[in-house]
Amino acid sequence: xxxxxxxxxxxxxxxxxxxxxxxxxxxxxxxxxxxxxxxxxxxxxxxxxxxxxxxxxxxxxxxxxxxxxxxxxxxxxxxxxxxxxxxxxxxxxxxxxxxxxxxxxxxxxxxxxxxxxxxxxxxxxxxxxxxxxxxxxxxxxxxxxxxxxxxxxxxxxxxxxxxxxxxxxxxxxxxxxxxxxxxxxxxxxxxxxxxxxxxxxxxxxxxxxxxxxxxxxxxxxxxxxxxxxxxxxxxxxxxxxxxxxxxxxxxxxxxxxxxxxxxxxxxxxxxxxxxxxxxxxxxxxxxxxxxxxxxxxxxxxxxxxxxxxxxxxxx
Numbered sequence: 001x002x003x004x005x006x007x008x009x010x011x012x013x014x015x016x017x018x019x020x021x022x023x024x025x026x027x028x029x030x031x032x033x034x035x036x037x038x039x040x041x042x043x044x045x046x047x048x049x050x051x052x053x054x055x056x057x058x059x060x061x062x063x064x065x066x067x068x069x070x071x072x073x074x075x076x077x078x079x080x081x082x083x084x085x086x087x088x089x090x091x092x093x094x095x096x097x098x099x100x101x102x103x104x105x106x107x108x109x110x111x112x113x114x115x116x117x118x119x120x121x122x123x124x125x126x127x128x129x130x131x132x133x134x135x136x137x138x139x140x141x142x143x144x145x146x147x148x149x150x151x152x153x154x155x156x157x158x159x160x161x162x163x164x165x166x167x168x169x170x171x172x173x174x175x176x177x178x179x180x181x182x183x184x185x186x187x188x189x190x191x192x193x194x195x196x197x198x199x200x201x202x203x204x205x206x207x208x209x210x211x212x213x214x215x216x217x218x219x220x221x222x223x224x225x226x227x228x229x230x231x232x233x234x235x236x237x238x239x240x241x242x243x244x245x246x247x248x249x250x251x252x253x254x255x256x257x258x259x260x261x262x263x264x265x266x267x268x269x270x271x272x273x274x275x276x277x278x279x280x281x282x283x284x285x286x287x288x289x290x291x292x293x294x295x296x297x298x299x300x301x302x303x304x305x306x307x308x309x310x311x312x313x314x315x
Contacts, residue, residue: 090294105230107257107300122155123265143169146191167205211312231261
């Protein structure tokens with residue numbers, strides 16, 4: 001068993017903050033009840049804000065202008081359809097990796113697994129992404145924004161029914177390194193609570209919006225048992241560079257154990273949807289197996305002893 005990670009982080013921003021000690025999280029059941037009360041009291045305001053949020057929500061790297069698309073009807077809570085034993089196995093794989101590192105950006109490269117991941121959803125284009133994945137029988141990992149579950153929850157339910165994995169991409173998509181410890185905790189926990197209220201399993205993976213994180217983030221992830229999931233291949237699809245460019249970047253970066261970054265929301269995603277069939281077909285033709293991040297960790301866990309990468313947002 002590798003030595004456990006040293007969680008006593010040095011925080012370069014700590015001297016400029018006066019957050020005080022991080023409060024211990026309340027039991028999940030109590031926090032979910034608290035969230036229900038909060039949501040009930042704010043229902044009218046949320047309804048008025050729905051169009052504004054869907055139109056202005058930023059993508060993982062830059063601001064986008066969303067195309068006007070009819071909003072999906074809200075679904076009632078629905079249990080995840082994936083087999084419990086599979087979920088338990090995958091959670092065990094995440095826990096095993098968390099025992100020796102707080103983050104992952106790729107597997108060790110000993111197998112032929114590649115994980116496709118999608119950020120910023122669910123949104124108007126998520127059904128198109130899911131239709132491609134379903135057609136090719138591919139399971140993927142979706143890093144979901146809690147606020148978007150208010151308006152596009154049917155797509156998240158569909159992800160769960162398909163056997164995809166939902167990770168935490170915060171409640172409102174902020175730069176985490178700019179927030180206090182309390183605000184970071186709320187961003188992480190409220191997304192978790194929304195997924196659980198929808199009937200999904202508790203997220204165990206986290207992807208930082210804009211790649212922004214600090215030592216405070218890492219302590220919050222440790223407290224909530226979340227594995228920070230970065231990436232080794234960035235398709236740059238959030239910039240809408242053209243279908244062929246997205247395909248070329250995905251295939252050029254492909255390697256055993258790769259974690260590929262794409263987006264299903266945060267802007268117009270027609271290019272991503274159009275690029276996916278070629279990406280999937282070519283990767284399979286090369287002998288790669290497309291899996292979720294937990295499955296990748298189970299099959300090909302990352303090596304121990306990796307240094308924590310820098311804040312990717314540049315702040």
